[in-house]
Amino acid sequence: MITPTSSAATTNAVSGASDGSQRSALTSDFETFLRMLTVQARNQDPLEPLDSSEYAAQLAQFSMVEQQVKANELLSDLALTLGAVNLNQLASWVGMDVQVAASFRFDERPVPIFANAAPEANRAELVIRNDQDVVVDRIAVPVNNSEFEWAGVDATGNAYPAGTYSATLASFKGDKLLTEAPATVFSRVVEAQVGEGKIMLKLDSGVEVSADNVTQIRTGA
The missing domain is CATH 2.60.40.4070 (Immunoglobulin-like)
Known part of the structure; x- marks a missing residue:
């Protein structure tokens, strides 16, 4: 079982919603800026055309906005990728036998x-x-x-x-x-979760330990 902590899950949800809202707002501003620039170029007075330096400055602003939109999209994609990596890392622990100084489960077989x-x-x-x-x-x-x-x-x-x-x-x-x-003692990992910046493992004995305390890992029999 893979369990993200409630605080982590809430943070991710809020962060995702915030990122989506910010990207949507930035994209909207970019499209508005593009329309305004197009209308300005189309309706300028032929006898008094837009000053070339001013037009160049506006184009530069347009380029900066475009780059910021692309950067924001890349950062959002990267955040999603990192989230998937964290889940894969958690999944890799479940079902493994880990050697750790903790209470163990005795089921009438030698330990x-x-x-x-x-x-x-x-x-x-x-x-x-x-x-x-x-x-x-x-x-x-x-x-x-x-x-x-x-x-x-x-x-x-x-x-x-x-x-x-x-x-x-x-x-x-x-x-x-x-x-x-x-x-x-070797114990079986039945659940993994992320909390406070570290991976916590729940063992078949019911004990929770930090992955940092594991000294050896082997495939569960």
């Missing part, structure tokens, strides 16, 4: 998780929280690994319920906690 331990750490734990920010699982992982897999089962082998979870990687040196950094 690949990516994170790096602190350089000075000698042990690390993958920490899983539910949508209430309650820790539901802690898994000891090698400090040299950067890719892990959460099976989504507890110590007795029972699967955790389907839902939204988040992951962090806690780095320790001995018993001292050094850092607990958000881990990244």
